[in-house]
Amino acid sequence: MINFGIIGLGRIGKIHLSNVQLYCKDAQVLAASHVKPKHQAFLKENGVEIHFATFAEMLKHPGINAVIIASPTAFHYDHILLAAKAGKHIFCEKPIDLAYEKVKTIKETVAAAGIHFMVGFNRRFDPHIQQLKTSIDQGKVGSPRIVKITSRDPAPPPLKFIEHSGGLFLDMAIHDFDMARYLVGDEVVKVNSSGNIFGNLPLAQFDDIDTAVTTLIFKKGCMVQIDNSRYCAYGYDQRLEVFGENGKVATQNILENAVQTSVASGHHTARSKPFFIERYADSYRNILMDFVSTLKNKKASSISAEDGLAALAIAMAAKQSIKENRPISLS
Numbered sequence: 001m002i003n004f005g006i007i008g009l010g011r012i013g014k015i016h017l018s019n020v021q022l023y024c025k026d027a028q029v030l031a032a033s034h035v036k037p038k039h040q041a042f043l044k045e046n047g048v049e050i051h052f053a054t055f056a057e058m059l060k061h062p063g064i065n066a067v068i069i070a071s072p073t074a075f076h077y078d079h080i081l082l083a084a085k086a087g088k089h090i091f092c093e094k095p096i097d098l099a100y101e102k103v104k105t106i107k108e109t110v111a112a113a114g115i116h117f118m119v120g121f122n123r124r125f126d127p128h129i130q131q132l133k134t135s136i137d138q139g140k141v142g143s144p145r146i147v148k149i150t151s152r153d154p155a156p157p158p159l160k161f162i163e164h165s166g167g168l169f170l171d172m173a174i175h176d177f178d179m180a181r182y183l184v185g186d187e188v189v190k191v192n193s194s195g196n197i198f199g200n201l202p203l204a205q206f207d208d209i210d211t212a213v214t215t216l217i218f219k220k221g222c223m224v225q226i227d228n229s230r231y232c233a234y235g236y237d238q239r240l241e242v243f244g245e246n247g248k249v250a251t252q253n254i255l256e257n258a259v260q261t262s263v264a265s266g267h268h269t270a271r272s273k274p275f276f277i278e279r280y281a282d283s284y285r286n287i288l289m290d291f292v293s294t295l296k297n298k299k300a301s302s303i304s305a306e307d308g309l310a311a312l313a314i315a316m317a318a319k320q321s322i323k324e325n326r327p328i329s330l331s
């Protein structure tokens with residue numbers, strides 16, 4: 001039995017917790033830490049009866065063999081080091097940390113501790129994206145030459161979140177950078193970004209932007225164009241296209257329903273799924289199931305600390321590219 005302890009019961013922590021309780025066979029969330037009165041009802045509903053004020057206290061519980069770290073990014077580093085020292089397997093939300101050297105330390109620490117470590121790049125576990133990846137791997141369109149990723153949020157998160165999150169590149173686009181590496185199956189050698197602030201939030205004071213276009217050049221020549229926006233008037237926009245010698249393969253937005261109405265004014269469909277929680281619901285379930293399965297079968301984690309480090313390096317280069325108004329080499 002895999003007994004998880006969890007830290008972080010916000011937007012994403014709650015999803016992970018209920019997915020383990022509902023869908024992960026031979027696993028349960030046994031305990032929660034950093035528990036506040038506002039979390040009590042949710043924990044009771046989900047059958048988590050053991051509560052701790054701090055993460056360190058929870059790690060002393062002998063029954064816990066793995067942890068889910070869904071605390072704000074600024075605390076991941078400390079939580080990972082504590083859990084690794086206690087010999088617990090770790091599922092940690094992205095980004096691992098905002099500093100390259102700290103993520104390198106994490107990579108070395110979890111390897112030395114001999115524990116399983118997985119980073120929450122959940123999109124790799126979306127069934128539509130997995131199908132797209134299978135098509136690429138089967139060579140249906142030939143090896144990728146151009147990849148286009150559109151990733152636009154309906155609205156920005158609260159300024160309080162943005163301030164400590166790492167901003168557009170290190171918090172949001174990091175999913176797309178990971179997606180590019182995953183789909184292309186190669187490493188990035190050059191990053192070129194342009195960005196701007198179009199909305200009303202005072203993002204400049206956090207060295208942040210709300211809109212960007214990034215080009216990634218991969219070792220074997222594939223070119224990936226990613227466009228990101230914190231605002232999108234028609235809702236959450238998540239599309240991928242992979243173009244190769246023999247054709248293209250693409251995923252479209254997933255709509256709230258499949259009804260199409262055709263009238264004189266045109267053809268009308270439902271809106272796309274409102275945001276990441278709805279659009280990627282399957283992936284959040286699948287990623288935890290995969291983590292549990294790798295633990296049970298003693299297999300290597302599907303998404304490693306190395307993957308977290310590689311995506312962070314791209315995000316940092318994108319930021320530097322805007323600052324210095326030039327392409328950044330990652331070699």
Ligand SMILES: NC(=O)c1ccc[n+]([C@@H]2O[C@H](COP(=O)([O-])OP(=O)(O)OC[C@H]3O[C@@H](n4cnc5c(N)ncnc54)[C@H](O)[C@@H]3O)[C@@H](O)[C@H]2O)c1
Nearest residue numbers: 008009010011012013034070071072073075093094095120
């Ligand atoms: N994979 C994804 O799609 C995805 C989506 C959203 C967030 N995230 C990541 O998950 C993490 C949490 O984001 P969120 O949106 O759930 O944030 P949130 O603000 O909704 O929740 C954070 C939780 O951590 C708790 N917390 C605050 N300070 C803490 C501390 N010192 N120690 C422990 N816990 C503390 C808060 O009480 C809250 O319950 C971030 O790293 C974020 O980047 C990933």
